[in-house]
Amino acid sequence: MAQAIPVVCAILVLNFLLLRLAPGDAASVLAGEAGSATPEYMAELRQRFGLDQPLLVQLLYYVKNMAALDLGFSFRYNMPVLTLIVNRLGPTLLLMGVTLVLSVGAGVTLGILAASRAGSWRDTVISILALVSYATPLFWIGLMLVVVFSLKLDWLPTSGMETVAAFYQGSDRVLDIARHLILPAVTLSLFYMALYTRLMRAAMLEQAGMDYVTTARAKGLSEGRITLAHIVRNAVLPVVTVAGVQLGGLLGGSIVVESVFAWPGLGLLAFQALFARDFNLLLGIFFLSASLVVVVNLGVDLLYTFLDPRIQV
Amino acid sequence: MLRAPAVRVAVLAALTGVLCLPMTAAAQKRGGTLVVLVQPEPPTLASYISTSGPIGQVATKVYEGLLEYDFNLKPIPGLAESWKIGADGKTITFVLQKGVRFHDGKPFTSADVKFSVLDVLRKVHPRGAATFREVTEIETPDEHTVVFKLATPAPYMMMALSGYESPMLPKHLFEGTDVKASKYANSPIGTGPFKFVEWQRGQFMRFDRNPDYWRKGRPYLDRIVARFIADSATRTAAIEKGEAHMGGFAAIPWSDVKTLAKLPQFEATTKGYEMSSPIVQLDFNTRRPPFDNLKSRQAVAYAVNRKFVIDNVWFGWGKPATGPISSNFAPLGFYTNEVKSYNVPNGIEIANKLLDEAGLKRGADGVRAEIVHDLTPYGEEWQRYGEYVQQALAEIGIKATLRYEDVPTWLKRLYTDYDFQLSSNWIQGLADPVIGVHRLYHGKQIRPGTVFVNETGWSSPKADELMDQATVEVNPKKRAALYKEFQKIVVDGSPLVWVHELQFVTVYNKQFKDLIVSPLGLYASFDRAYSDK
Numbered sequence: 012m013a014q015a016i017p018v019v020c021a022i023l024v025l026n027f028l029l030l031r032l033a034p035g036d037a038a039s040v041l042a043g044e045a046g047s048a049t050p051e052y053m054a055e056l057r058q059r060f061g062l063d064q065p066l067l068v069q070l071l072y073y074v075k076n077m078a079a080l081d082l083g084f085s086f087r088y089n090m091p092v093l094t095l096i097v098n099r100l101g102p103t104l105l106l107m108g109v110t111l112v113l114s115v116g117a118g119v120t121l122g123i124l125a126a127s128r129a130g131s132w133r134d135t136v137i138s139i140l141a142l143v144s145y146a147t148p149l150f151w152i153g154l155m156l157v158v159v160f161s162l163k164l165d166w167l168p169t170s171g172m173e174t175v176a177a178f179y180q181g182s183d184r185v186l187d188i189a190r191h192l193i194l195p196a197v198t199l200s201l202f203y204m205a206l207y208t209r210l211m212r213a214a215m216l217e218q219a220g221m222d223y224v225t226t227a228r229a230k231g232l233s234e235g236r237i238t239l240a241h242i243v244r245n246a247v248l249p250v251v252t253v254a255g256v257q258l259g260g261l262l263g264g265s266i267v268v269e270s271v272f273a274w275p276g277l278g279l280l281a282f283q284a285l286f287a288r289d290f291n292l293l294l295g296i297f298f299l300s301a302s303l304v305v306v307v308n309l310g311v312d313l314l315y316t317f318l319d320p321r322i323q324v
Numbered sequence: 325m326l327r328a329p330a331v332r333v334a335v336l337a338a339l340t341g342v343l344c345l346p347m348t349a350a351a352q353k354r355g356g357t358l359v360v361l362v363q364p365e366p367p368t369l370a371s372y373i374s375t376s377g378p379i380g381q382v383a384t385k386v387y388e389g390l391l392e393y394d395f396n397l398k399p400i401p402g403l404a405e406s407w408k409i410g411a412d413g414k415t416i417t418f419v420l421q422k423g424v425r426f427h428d429g430k431p432f433t434s435a436d437v438k439f440s441v442l443d444v445l446r447k448v449h450p451r452g453a454a455t456f457r458e459v460t461e462i463e464t465p466d467e468h469t470v471v472f473k474l475a476t477p478a479p480y481m482m483m484a485l486s487g488y489e490s491p492m493l494p495k496h497l498f499e500g501t502d503v504k505a506s507k508y509a510n511s512p513i514g515t516g517p518f519k520f521v522e523w524q525r526g527q528f529m530r531f532d533r534n535p536d537y538w539r540k541g542r543p544y545l546d547r548i549v550a551r552f553i554a555d556s557a558t559r560t561a562a563i564e565k566g567e568a569h570m571g572g573f574a575a576i577p578w579s580d581v582k583t584l585a586k587l588p589q590f591e592a593t594t595k596g597y598e599m600s601s602p603i604v605q606l607d608f609n610t611r612r613p614p615f616d617n618l619k620s621r622q623a624v625a626y627a628v629n630r631k632f633v634i635d636n637v638w639f640g641w642g643k644p645a646t647g648p649i650s651s652n653f654a655p656l657g658f659y660t661n662e663v664k665s666y667n668v669p670n671g672i673e674i675a676n677k678l679l680d681e682a683g684l685k686r687g688a689d690g691v692r693a694e695i696v697h698d699l700t701p702y703g704e705e706w707q708r709y710g711e712y713v714q715q716a717l718a719e720i721g722i723k724a725t726l727r728y729e730d731v732p733t734w735l736k737r738l739y740t741d742y743d744f745q746l747s748s749n750w751i752q753g754l755a756d757p758v759i760g761v762h763r764l765y766h767g768k769q770i771r772p773g774t775v776f777v778n779e780t781g782w783s784s785p786k787a788d789e790l791m792d793q794a795t796v797e798v799n800p801k802k803r804a805a806l807y808k809e810f811q812k813i814v815v816d817g818s819p820l821v822w823v824h825e826l827q828f829v830t831v832y833n834k835q836f837k838d839l840i841v842s843p844l845g846l847y848a849s850f851d852r853a854y855s856d857k
Binding site: 034035036039043051053055088099150172174176271272280283287 | 359365374376450453505528732735
């Protein structure tokens with residue numbers, strides 16, 4: 012815990028300096044989008060954004076603001092960075108949270124099913140499914156799902172988070188959002204699910220050969236009980252580690268899925284901010300993500316001790 | 325004889341205008357929601373600070389201008405019901421519409437016009453300083469009369485008074501505040517047919533019908549929603565499924581336009597871009613070898629096969645460009661094709677000969693020179709275009725390496741550091757050559773750090789003089805003659821290659837009518853659009 016604060020501070024300064032290495036600035040992007048601009052206009056923009064100050068002064072300002080937990084102002088959007096991020100937080104957590112639950116749930120289940128009959132046709136089918144989901148590019152899966160389920164079958168909407176022409180209220184709106192959530196969540200889950208399936212299967216097979224399993228069998232325990240109470244509990248540890256990493260990246264969203272399904276998440280916002288050289292916004296997102304990673308790491312460590320009492324924090 | 329097609333176009337356009345108006349006036353229905361795809365999502369709605377295309381597509385539903393324009397590029401009444409230009413061209417009197425109110429209920433008056441032009445547009449608008457540079461004073465003798473006093477005549481100013489180019493803002497909400505940091509940048513209040521309601525960032529913007537709009541009975545639509553979808557394939561799918569109804573500029577990729585247009589419920593049109601007039605170019609850096617030499621520049625101009633580029637890179641949308649001024653200006657008489665033509669069948673042969681004369685001999689490997697070719701960072705068609713140019717240059721012995729960077733890096737390379745040899749580019753001719761064309765060729769427009777001006781470093785005293793004269797010439801015929809000479813000189817000097825006039829395509833659901841009714845196209849207010857369902 013004592014390390015967490017210096018780590019976050021170091022990340023702040025490093026992010027700031029790294030971003031300044033990118034050529035071009037927010038003023039030239041704004042002017043570029045405008046299609047034309049006078050030199051006075053450009054100078055004025057740079058002065059307003061504080062880009063005319065020396066780098067060190069800019070850094071000091073930034074550190075001072077961050078010390079007061081002020082994420083700053085996005086000149087591009089003419090809005091406080093915090094408001095921009097908070098607006099995207101809900102959709103991001105919704106998509107990534109559902110994905111996490113779906114992928115861990117399905118991945119662990121498939122991994123157990125595959126490992127418990129290793130070498131059988133069931134194992135082969137699951138392994139091939141995992142391999143294909145893992146190897147297929149996300150945007151292609153996304154587009155194919157749109158073509159099949161939206162255009163051909165007409166079951167689900169192509170994109171967005173809600174039906175914009177309708178402006179539903181109350182429970183209708185919740186249902187509407189759920190319908191819009193299905194395709195992006197499934198697309199993103201397939202990738203992670205494949206990862207967890209493979210991890211779980213490998214860990215299960217490894218644990219199945221351990222001495223304690225032989226002991227349990229000698230004690231006369233049923234195969235089902237051995238699998239669930241002994242093997243799974245040990246095999247799930249690597250899955251928890253990877254899920255922790257996924258959870259840490261939660262705030263990053265998914266640029267590919269967000270752009271294919273027009274889901275208003277933080278990933279696309281960060282991506283656009285980079286190309287617009289909107290550094291205040293980008294640094295704000297980086298700061299939140301870094302903080303989340305630190306917190307989640309702590310949480311995962313605590314979860315280990317619960318799952319495996321032999322591990323000490 | 326050569327000018328006959330231009331005349332025919334003008335006559336046809338005039339006829340269509342006359343015939344269409346009464347036919348469509350009968351059948352409009354009230355109601356309906358139009359969903360427009362706008363790409364990319366605009367950063368703000370401050371059209372008085374940025375002329376960025378996506379901002380223009382949405383802000384123009386809220387903010388209006390003094391004038392609108394017809395397809396002959398002639399001004400027609402907007403917020404000004406009539407206007408008079410003094411004999412010397414230095415006094416312009418506008419009479420404003422009566423009974424116009426902002427969305428907050430306050431009346432729109434001459435004071436708003438004066439404030440918008442002098443305190444906002446001239447100070448913070450990217451082109452405002454140039455558009456209104458000759459304005460010495462604006463008088464407001466009464467609430468409905470505005471008199472612009474000019475130092476010298478400024479004929480181009482009359483072309484730049486649309487709601488897109490020069491939006492009229494409410495003085496009472498902006499006065500005394502920092503205009504650049506105004507909260508109305510994200511919640512605009514204007515006089516237009518639609519009121520801003522909400523903006524869910526990353527998703528959509530919503531505009532509802534303004535029931536108190538000054539054109540009685542309009543608008544016909546209940547609502548306009550602008551949707552933002554980052555992926556082009558998904559945009560096409562959303563249109564196909566009917567979740568969105570319209571997409572213009574490059575929102576629907578050229579590769580998908582033909583597929584959609586084949587479906588019975590969709591219409592694709594290239595109308596509505598007559599005041600944008602983009603030209604696809606290859607820009608030389610005339611400071612550096614090999615393109616400091618006129619003959620090597622002309623050689624590249626000869627080597628590019630315009631038809632091939634249009635048919636294969638832009639899927640047939642476009643027409644060969646002849647010079648710095650787009651043929652869209654033909655109705656005003658500014659355009660001519662009586663210039664040196666580089667678009668000839670034996671172009672490669674001539675190009676090779678010119679390069680021999682320029683002293684660039686082929687080496688043992690057949691290569692005369694090696695260059696880096698920068699690509700416009702705006703999407704995949706620009707990469708395909710670059711690959712074609714690479715092959716065309718190889719045919720004349722120039723070995724080109726392609727470089728694709730992101731937008732800020734590319735802008736800095738071209739317009740600040742001048743660290744390039746040859747770059748693809750596209751530039752809009754805009755509403756008037758003074759605003760859109762002069763900036764690329766005038767010696768005084770070589771301004772490091774300013775984007776989309778003269779980065780080639782080429783200029784000619786004669787061309788500068790012609791542009792200066794055309795800037796103040798009020799007689800359209802004389803002005804046209806100046807531009808014709810200007811085009812000859814610039815085309816001879818070949819500071820860049822004019823490849824083709826880019827044709828944007830608007831795809832829309834036929835359920836909606838009267839969407840594209842003026843050369844402003846998607847930048848118009850949509851007060852006449854209606855749903856026929």
